[in-house]
Amino acid sequence: MNALLLCALLAAAPAAGETTAIVGATVLTVSKAGNLDKATVLIRDGRIAAVGADVTVPAGAKVIDGAGRFVMPGIIDAHSHAAIEDNVNECTDVVTAQVRIADVIDHRDVNLYRQLAGGVTAINVLHGSCNAIGGQNAVLKLRWGVDDPAQLVFAEAPRGIKFALGENPKRANFSAPGPRRYPATRMGVAEVIREAFLEAKAYRREWQQHEKKKAAGRGAIAPVPPRRDLRLETIADILDGKVLIHAHCYRSDEILMLIGLAEELGFKVRTFQHVLEGYKVASEIAKHGAGASTFSDWWAFKLEAHDAIPFNAAVLHSKGVVVSLNSDSNELARRLYWEAAKAVRYGGVPEQEALKMITLNPAWQLGVDHLVGSIEAGKQADLAVFSAHPFSPDARVEMTLVDGVVRFDRAQDLAARSAATAAGGAQ
Amino acid sequence: MRFVFLAVLLALAPAATAEPVVALVGGRVLPVSGPALEKATVLLRGGVIAAVGADVAVPAGARVIDASGLTLTPGLIDAFSGIGLPARPAGGPGGAATNAPDPLAAEADVLDRVKLADALKARDAGITTALVVAPDGIAGGRSVLLNLAGETAEALVWRQPAALHLHLSTLRRQYPASLMGTVAWARQALLDARHQQAQWDDYERDPRGKERPRFDASARAWQDVLAGRLPLIVTCSRLNDVRRALALGQEFGVKVVLAGVPQAWEVADLLKKAGRPLLVTTNYDPPRAAGFSFGGGPDEAKEKADIEAAERNPGKLHVAGLRFALVSAHGRDFVAGIRKAIERGLPQEAALRAVTLGAAEALGIDDRTGSLEAGKAANLVAWSGEPFAKDTKAKLVFVDGERFEPEDKPAAPGGEGRPRAGEEVAR
Numbered sequence: 001m002n003a004l005l006l007c008a009l010l011a012a013a014p015a016a017g018e019t020t021a022i023v024g025a026t027v028l029t030v031s032k033a034g035n036l037d038k039a040t041v042l043i044r045d046g047r048i049a050a051v052g053a054d055v056t057v058p059a060g061a062k063v064i065d066g067a068g069r070f071v072m073p074g075i076i077d078a079h080s081h082a083a084i085e086d087n088v089n090e091c092t093d094v095v096t097a098q099v100r101i102a103d104v105i106d107h108r109d110v111n112l113y114r115q116l117a118g119g120v121t122a123i124n125v126l127h128g129s130c131n132a133i134g135g136q137n138a139v140l141k142l143r144w145g146v147d148d149p150a151q152l153v154f155a156e157a158p159r160g161i162k163f164a165l166g167e168n169p170k171r172a173n174f175s176a177p178g179p180r181r182y183p184a185t186r187m188g189v190a191e192v193i194r195e196a197f198l199e200a201k202a203y204r205r206e207w208q209q210h211e212k213k214k215a216a217g218r219g220a221i222a223p224v225p226p227r228r229d230l231r232l233e234t235i236a237d238i239l240d241g242k243v244l245i246h247a248h249c250y251r252s253d254e255i256l257m258l259i260g261l262a263e264e265l266g267f268k269v270r271t272f273q274h275v276l277e278g279y280k281v282a283s284e285i286a287k288h289g290a291g292a293s294t295f296s297d298w299w300a301f302k303l304e305a306h307d308a309i310p311f312n313a314a315v316l317h318s319k320g321v322v323v324s325l326n327s328d329s330n331e332l333a334r335r336l337y338w339e340a341a342k343a344v345r346y347g348g349v350p351e352q353e354a355l356k357m358i359t360l361n362p363a364w365q366l367g368v369d370h371l372v373g374s375i376e377a378g379k380q381a382d383l384a385v386f387s388a389h390p391f392s393p394d395a396r397v398e399m400t401l402v403d404g405v406v407r408f409d410r411a412q413d414l415a416a417r418s419a420a421t422a423a424g425g426a427q
Numbered sequence: 428m429r430f431v432f433l434a435v436l437l438a439l440a441p442a443a444t445a446e447p448v449v450a451l452v453g454g455r456v457l458p459v460s461g462p463a464l465e466k467a468t469v470l471l472r473g474g475v476i477a478a479v480g481a482d483v484a485v486p487a488g489a490r491v492i493d494a495s496g497l498t499l500t501p502g503l504i505d506a507f508s509g510i511g512l513p514a515r516p517a518g519g520p521g522g523a524a525t526n527a528p529d530p531l532a533a534e535a536d537v538l539d540r541v542k543l544a545d546a547l548k549a550r551d552a553g554i555t556t557a558l559v560v561a562p563d564g565i566a567g568g569r570s571v572l573l574n575l576a577g578e579t580a581e582a583l584v585w586r587q588p589a590a591l592h593l594h595l596s597t598l599r600r601q602y603p604a605s606l607m608g609t610v611a612w613a614r615q616a617l618l619d620a621r622h623q624q625a626q627w628d629d630y631e632r633d634p635r636g637k638e639r640p641r642f643d644a645s646a647r648a649w650q651d652v653l654a655g656r657l658p659l660i661v662t663c664s665r666l667n668d669v670r671r672a673l674a675l676g677q678e679f680g681v682k683v684v685l686a687g688v689p690q691a692w693e694v695a696d697l698l699k700k701a702g703r704p705l706l707v708t709t710n711y712d713p714p715r716a717a718g719f720s721f722g723g724g725p726d727e728a729k730e731k732a733d734i735e736a737a738e739r740n741p742g743k744l745h746v747a748g749l750r751f752a753l754v755s756a757h758g759r760d761f762v763a764g765i766r767k768a769i770e771r772g773l774p775q776e777a778a779l780r781a782v783t784l785g786a787a788e789a790l791g792i793d794d795r796t797g798s799l800e801a802g803k804a805a806n807l808v809a810w811s812g813e814p815f816a817k818d819t820k821a822k823l824v825f826v827d828g829e830r831f832e833p834e835d836k837p838a839a840p841g842g843e844g845r846p847r848a849g850e851e852v853a854r
Contacts, residue, residue, distance in 0.1 A: 085665060086597060086606035093602060096611075103610040106667060127607075135607060149667055224629045227622045230615050 019044045020404055021057040022385065025066025029375040030073050030352065030359050041071055043381040046403035051375050069398060070389050072355065073374050074121025074382030075336050076362035078293040079246075079273050079326035082123060082333070083109040083140065083152070089128030090135060094169065094181060095196045097161060097234035099135035101125050105149035111330040112152075113144045116408035118334030119384030119397045122154055124326075124366055126273075127162040129248040132169045132183070132192045134162035136234060137246065139366050141382070142400075144407045158367040160270070161238065163247035165189055165254040167304050190257050197265040200235035207236075244270035244367060246293070250304040252280040259288045271365045273326070275316075276308035282319035291322040291365040296342040313357060314347020324362035341391035351391070446473035449828065450485040454494030454809060459501055459784045460798035469499055471805040474827035479799045497822055500779060500814055501798050502555025502806030504786035505761055507660070507686050507706045507754035510557050510573075511546030512537070530564035530598055533616065534648035537561045538571040538587055543580065550575045551833035552762050553814075553821035555806040558589055558790060560660070560686075562757045565609055566616070567592035569648065570660070572790065574806065576826035589790070590684070591652050594662040595671060610671055617679045620649030652681055658791070660684040660706065664713075669694050673701055684789065687756055690736060692743035699749060704789035707744065707781070708756035709764025711737040741781065742772025752786035753778065766815045779814060 020043040027039040029051060040055040041048060057063060081088050085106040090096040105125070115123065121142055127135035139157035146152060167173055169189050171181060183189050206226045213223050237243045249255050249272050262269055271291040272278060276299055278285060278292045285292055294316070299308035309315075316323045325340055327333035340358045343349040349357075356373075363373030372382050381404035388395045400408040449471040456467040458479055468483040469476065485491060529535060537559050549557060556574050561567040569588030577583050593613055595606065603609040626640035651657035661672035661683050669688060676683035685691075686706040691698060698705065712734045744751055753768060755761035761782075769778050787797025796804045805828035812819040824831045 084607075085667060087604060087608075090603060090605040090608040090611075092600075092604045092608070096602075096608070098615065099603075099605065099607040099611040101607060103671060104605075104607045104667075106665075108666075135611075148670065150670075221629075221632070224625045225622075228618050230611060230618070 018404070019049075019058055019061040020064065020381075020401075021055075021061045022064045022066045022071055022383070023057060025069045025071045025385070026389075027051060027066075027375055028070060028072040028355055028390070030355050031374040031376045033376075034352065041066075041375060041381075041383065043383075043401070043404040046381055046405070048375060048377055048379050048381050050377050064385070064399065066385065068387075070386040070395075071375065072119070072337075072384050072386065072390055073359040074372065074384050074400065074402065075119045075358045076324075076366070076373065077115070077120055077123045077327050077333050077336060077358075078271065078324045078362035078365050079328045080123035080125050080330075080333060081128070081328070082111040082115065082330050083107065083125060083149075087128075089130035091128075091130040094131050094183065094192050095133040095231065095235075096127075096131050096135050097133050097196075097232075098230035099127065100138070101127055101135060102138040102153065105138060105140070105152060107146060107149040107152050111333075112140075112142050113408065114330070115333045116142050116144055116400045116402075117397055117410070117413070119337060119386070119390070119400055120333055121382035121384070121400060121402045121407075122363075122366075122368070122372060123333070124160070124246065124362070126160075126246060129162065129164035129168040131162075132164060132189045133196055133235065134164060136161050136243070139368070141402050142407060143402050143405070154366075154368065156368060156371055158244055159237070159242060160244040160246055160366070161234065163193070163245050163258070163269075165247060165249040165258060166251060167302060168248065172304075173302055186254055186257070189254075190261060193258075193261055194265065196235055197239070197261075197267065200232045200239060201265075203229060203232040204236040204239065238267050239265075241268070244365075246271045246273050246365075248273045250274055250276045251307075252277040255281050256284060259284055259290075262288065270367075271324075274305075274328070276305055276312060278321070279309060279312045279315035282316045282321055285316065286320040291324065291361065292316045293324040293326045293362065293365060295328070296325055296339040297346070310342065310346035313343045314349050317343075317349055317353060317357075318347075322361050322364050323357050324365055325357045326362070337386075337390035337395060338393075344391065354391070447828070448472050448477070448486055448489040449825075449830070450483075450489045450491045451494040451499060451807075451809065451823075452485065452491055454497045454499045456499045456799060457779060457814070458799035459780055460800050466495070467499075469494075469799060469807065471825065471828045474805050474829075476799060476801055476803050476805050476807075478801050492823070494809055494823075497809040497811065498814060499799065499807055499809050500553075501783040501796070502808055502824065502826060503553045503761070503782045504752070504790070504797060505549070505554050505557040505755050505782070506752045506786040506790050507560050507708075507756050508549070508554075508557040508761075509560065509562055509755070509757035510549040510554070511541035511543060511559055512561065513540075530601075531566050531612070531616075532564075532568060532645060533566035533591055534644040535561075535566075535568035536571070536588060537568050538580065538584065541571065541573075543573075543578065543583055546573060546583070547575055547578075549761075550824050550826065550831055551821065552760075553808040553810070553824060553833075554761060555808070555824060555826045556585070556792075556796060560590075560592055560757075563594075565594055565596060565598060565603060565612065566645075567594050567662075569657070572792070574796075574804070574827060576829045576831075585792070588648075588651075588657060590658045590660045591648055592660050592662065593672075593675075595664065595668045596662070610675070613675060614678070616645070616649055617653065617675075617681075619643070620646040620653055621679075623647075624650050624653070653679060655682070658682070658684050660686050662686045663688050666690045666693055669697065673697075673703070676703075686754065689733070689740055691749075691751075692740050692747060695744060695747035695749060699747070705744070705749065705751035706754045706756075706786075706789055707741055707751045708737065708758075709741070709753050709761065709768055710756040710758030711764070711767065713756070713758070738767050738771045741768040741778070745773050745777045750785055750788065751781055752789040753781040754786070762815055766817065769815060775813070775815065 022041045027036040042050040085104040125138045137160040139154040140152045269290040297310040343354040360373035363369040383401045385399040451469045456464040467481045470478040560570040572586035572589040603612045623646040652659045684704045784797035787793035809823040
């Protein structure tokens with residue numbers, strides 16, 4: 001509830017046109033510049049104006065003291081289910097490409113604030129894994145305090161969609177009321193995806209023919225357009241490269257299956273999610289050009305998640321796959337920086353590359369790496385200020401900025417808590 | 428059987444030769460459209476109000492009723508009601524609903540499900556007019572506007588169909604089983620209606636050489652909404668449902684009416700800007716669906732806070748300067764709900780307006796009812812005291828000029844509330 005109180009405080013924070021400087025910090029740029037000691041990050045109009053040790057702070061700039069602190073790019077969680085109102089899954093059909101997470105965002109979900117407190121600035125909010133082809137995602141920026149869910153949306157992010165393979169779409173681990181849904185096997189899942197794409201191709205052809213007919217019939221009454229089918233339209237958009245696929249998977253055989261289907265039908269997979277057996281088929285994933293968004297060391301929670309190793313991220317990375325570490329959890333999302341640290345521990349991933357796994361790499365996976373994911377002039381000022389190196393067990397987030405606006409401030413939060421307690425446990 | 432028997436009796440009763448004139452004399456009159464009048468006269472001619480004022484001459488031959496000590500108001504209008512429908516299942520608007528005949532049949536008529544004899548019981552509480560809305564389903568079917576005098580649909584129905592309904596709710600075992608599914612379903616339904624319209628237009632323009640389009644009753648119903656022939660009332664139980672409803676309306680150029688909206692005051696500015704009619708619930712603690720929860724059970728503290736916030740909602744909307752109707756929203760005791768709103772800050776005068784003229788405005792029937800004005804339907808209530816106060820009773824209820832006495836009704840069902848001869852005070 002303190003978070004709600006703070007939200008009022010923070011919403012009134014920096015407006016556009018303001019200049020902010022974080023001064024004297026160790027800046028982990030996650031770019032070619034590497035780590036910079038006693039450096040300044042200059043923010044103007046929500047973007048990074050300059051970064052370096054010799055940046056002069058203009059008069060009138062709001063200064064944040066970074067002495068002894070570490071600044072890193074805002075953390076990006078490539079697999080989240082936060083801020084979804086009502087059901088995360090539309091489980092009633094095996095293909096539900098028509099539903100959109102963007103329709104059901106709850107901008108007041110306190111998890112958004114809690115994740116800011118873990119340095120997270122953007123999340124990929126995904127439909128659940130109930131269906132072979134699930135709903136469309138929403139990439140959000142954690143602009144906590146806005147009063148309209150639309151203001152959370154990362155507007156520049158391309159559209160995306162959830163796919164799911166294996167036990168969940170075939171419903172191996174749970175029973176839903178009613179008759180058993182097709183498919184009940186992995187081969188069935190493959191077939192369902194193939195059917196959907198073939199149907200979408202036919203649908204696209206129908207529209208193309210219509211457009212041709214319309215163009216040819218100058219002056220005549222325009223022919224009635226075909227029925228718009230939001231489900232098939234979305235799948236056709238995948239074929240046209242407008243929608244990124246984030247495919248939930250565990251086993252190597254199903255990963256190869258989807259790559260095969262993609263090649264057969266002419267679509268691309270942007271990320272394999274979870275992808276615990278990715279290390280077995282890392283070269284194939286790299287060759288397809290897909291990214292991998294995995295857990296650090298979480299597995300064995302079901303049969304298909306047994307043959308996992310903590311070196312998964314390192315192996316995938318070594319084979320040239322763009323790897324991210326995700327949470328799939330409101331709780332784990334608050335300390336993704338330690339998840340990245342595990343990539344150093346297991347497999348010796350260099351620090352910079354491990355940092356990328358929660359910043360620039362997920363940014364690429366969501367199609368926004370030109371805007372966020374590193375601290376470079378021109379990029380959006382999504383930043384996390386840590387008390388120590390983020391891989392240190394002592395690390396905690398002091399401040400999180402989104403588009404240059406302070407959306408979490410630990411000192412302010414603590415002050416608001418004390419004030420609330422002093423006021424006699426106010427709301 | 429009793430009903431039939433009664434109907435026979437009525438048929439045998441002698442028909443009135445001239446329009447009966449009734450004068451209610453000496454009461455305190457709250458016309459709603461104007462200031463309160465002490466010791467005023469309300470003159471009814473047939474089913475219409477002939478005059479209201481302190482110095483209205485009572486014509487010879489009028490039946491005079493001594494209303495001194497009584498307070499006369501327009502008949503209450505419940506603009507979102509479940510009268511005449513079976514007791515509501517768990518869920519209802521905003522919750523999971525299962526028992527609608529076809530939860531997606533927009534064209535279903537609620538009139539087919541209403542038990543008129545049951546509906547008439549609402550008159551005892553001073554309700555003279557009600558929009559009867561199915562509580563279940565997603566497309567709840569088309570509502571009917573009833574004026575509660577007479578026995579048959581021919582006499583009772585004021586507008587049929589009155590409105591199309593969309594409950595932002597979910598189904599349990601069929602699509603849509605998630606809120607995002609419901610939004611997607613509605614979007615597709617509207618697209619399909621538009622497509623069908625184009626097909627039929629094209630066919631009717633020149634049927635030669637064309638296959639006849641299929642007839643789709645549901646699409647026809649939605650077409651009425653698209654063409655502005657029928658209002659679309661969207662039931663909103665969550666704060667962001669308001670935005671969802673407005674966005675859907677904007678996407679399809681439909682002017683939606685918002686119903687329920689227990690947290691509407693939080694988006695008062697948005698609602699003011701939108702300028703759409705509001706049917707604000709007085710059913711503060713509706714049955715709640717066991718919603719999907721991603722880790723964590725029901726939050727009782729939050730539920731309690733939600734109920735209290737809903738009780739304060741009407742008062743806060745009033746302070747914010749919004750016009751609205753208060754509705755029972757399938758709550759059992761409408762007047763108790765109104766009383767609660769008054770206890771929680773809504774001025775009594777504003778409450779009266781919200782259930783009379785305000786409700787009529789929201790339904791677009793304020794040209795014919797909602798206030799005590801010459802020319803409007805003779806719907807009024809003579810209260811024993813201050814309207815909505817705990818011990819106040821509706822002593823006399825006039826509907827279409829027909830007189831009913833809730834307190835003196837005989838115990839036997841079927842004959843309740845019928846006017847009995849010889850009770851007028853001769854002067």
